[in-house]
Each structure stands twice: as C-alpha cells, then as structure tokens.
Amino acid sequence: MPEPMLTLEGVHSFYGKAHILNGLGFSVDRGEVVALLGRNGAGKTTTMKSIMQLVRPRRGQVCFHGSQITGMPPHKVARLGLGYVPEERRIFTDLTILENLEVGRQARRADTPYWTEADMFELFPNLWERRNAQGKAMSGGEQQMLTIARTLMGNPSLLLLDEPSEGIAPIIVEQMAETILKFKAEGLTVIISEQNLHFARIVADRAVIIEGGEKKFDGSFAELENHPEIRDAYLSV
Numbered sequence: 001m002p003e004p005m006l007t008l009e010g011v012h013s014f015y016g017k018a019h020i021l022n023g024l025g026f027s028v029d030r031g032e033v034v035a036l037l038g039r040n041g042a043g044k045t046t047t048m049k050s051i052m053q054l055v056r057p058r059r060g061q062v063c064f065h066g067s068q069i070t071g072m073p074p075h076k077v078a079r080l081g082l083g084y085v086p087e088e089r090r091i092f093t094d095l096t097i098l099e100n101l102e103v104g105r106q107a108r109r110a111d112t113p114y115w116t117e118a119d120m121f122e123l124f125p126n127l128w129e130r131r132n133a134q135g136k137a138m139s140g141g142e143q144q145m146l147t148i149a150r151t152l153m154g155n156p157s158l159l160l161l162d163e164p165s166e167g168i169a170p171i172i173v174e175q176m177a178e179t180i181l182k183f184k185a186e187g188l189t190v191i192i193s194e195q196n197l198h199f200a201r202i203v204a205d206r207a208v209i210i211e212g213g214e215k216k217f218d219g220s221f222a223e224l225e226n227h228p229e230i231r232d233a234y235l236s237v
C-alpha cells in the first residue's frame with residue numbers, strides 16, 4: 001500500500017480553553033476527493049485549519065507525505081503544496097480578477113498539476129468575461145471561484161475547500177461540482193468540508209463524518225446509505 005498523502009493522528013485542537021478537536025484521526029490518499037461532513041460547529045473548519053497549522057494542534061500529529069508538519073508556520077505548509085480556500089472568501093477587492101490571479105502565482109512544483117491564467121479562465125469562463133472588473137464588483141459565487149482560482153495559481157497538490165457550495169446560487173453549485181471533478185481528473189487531491197450531502201456525494205470518493213471534534217464515520221457513500229442511522233445522528237438532511 002502506498003503511504004497516504006495526508007495523515008491526522010490523535011489531533012487535539014483548542015481555541016483558548018475550548019477543546020474543539022478531540023483526538024481526530026483520518027488519512028487521505030493521493031488523487032482522492034474526501035468530504036468532511038458534519039453539522040454546524042462539528043469541527044470541520046477547525047480540522048482544515050489544524051491541517052494548515054492556522055490552528056496549532058496541542059496534541060497529535062499531522063503528516064504530509066510521511067513528514068510531520070505539526071507546528072510548522074502556515075506559509076511553509078502552503079509552500080509544501082497545500083492550498084486552502086477558507087469559507088470566507090479572500091480576494092483583493094481593489095484588484096481586478098486578472099491581478100488577483102497574478103498575485104496567487106507561484107513557481108512550478110514537480111509532480112503537481114501546473115495551472116496558468118488561461119487554464120483558470122477555461123475552468124471558470126465567468127471570470128474571463130469579468131477579467132478587468134474589480135473584486136468588489138463580483139457576486140458571492142464569482143468571488144468563491146476567484147478564491148479557488150487564485151489558490152490553484154499556487155500549484156497545490158492538495159486542495160482544501162471549506163464549504164464550496166455554501167452561499168452560492170444553485171447553477172453555480174453545479175458548476176462548482178463539475179470543476180471539482182475536473183481537479184480530480186487532473187490528479188489533484190481534494191478535501192472539501194460540506195453540510196450538503198447531495199453535493200458531497202457527487203464530488204467525493206469518501207466521507208469522513210465529524211461530530212464534537214471526533215470521527216464518527218469513515219467510508220464510502222454507498223456504506224453511508226446502508227447506515228441511515230449514522231446519517232440521521234450526525235448530518236442535517
């Protein structure tokens with residue numbers, strides 16, 4: 001068995017005294033799309049932040065390609081090839097779409113998909129139409145697309161998308177699902193956090209369900225369908 005790309009083992013994360021992740025562990029193989037599922041407040045965002053070291057786990061470890069990244073500064077984690085798209089969109093509102101993409105550009109990394117501005121406009125045609133518009137003139141869906149596009153310009157090998165379907169119009173949600181499937185076809189490994197089971201089932205190979213900062217389920221969507229009691233206990237459907 002090849003070594004997993006990312007492994008979390010016994011991760012405990014806190015905000016001050018609030019104990020949020022409680023010994024969380026799971027792994028992600030190269031080329032997989034894994035959905036972190038769970039209700040509001042279950043700990044999905046904290047899991048992503050703990051992977052990126054934006055929240056430093058107090059116990060446990062996070063390994064990327066077998067090397068410990070626990071405690072590393074987040075910008076170094078990003079340089080190893082982890083790209084994080086937070087739920088709150090982070091674009092430069094005074095820059096145009098094109099300028100936002102240029103800001104995200106990083107040198108080519110061996111062994112990861114290499115993306116250019118032209119690829120971004122092919123993936124997100126709406127961005128091309130508005131390429132000279134300022135970030136602040138964009139809709140929520142467009143800002144979400146631009147945040148993802150800008151992160152891809154850093155050529156990550158593992159992409160973390162926090163609630164990509166949240167707060168965007170249904171037609172854009174469909175485009176988002178198609179886009180994530182294209183990432184997978186390009187060989188990107190993706191972790192998405194989702195409350196939308198339908199969306200997760202379309203794009204992901206596997207579900208990891210979190211509740212109270214603990215893993216409650218790890219398996220395929222087919223297995224999850226055979227266990228409606230798990231779905232009812234931990235997901236809002």
Ligand code: ATP
Nearest residue numbers: 015018020038039040041042043044045046047195
């Ligand atoms: P959501 O869908 O709401 O984003 P989530 O599963 O991503 O949910 P987290 O955002 O990881 O959940 O939050 C887990 C818990 O941590 C919640 O109880 C939340 O209130 C708490 N929390 C999140 N951020 C902070 C913070 N900066 N300080 C203190 N508590 C926080």
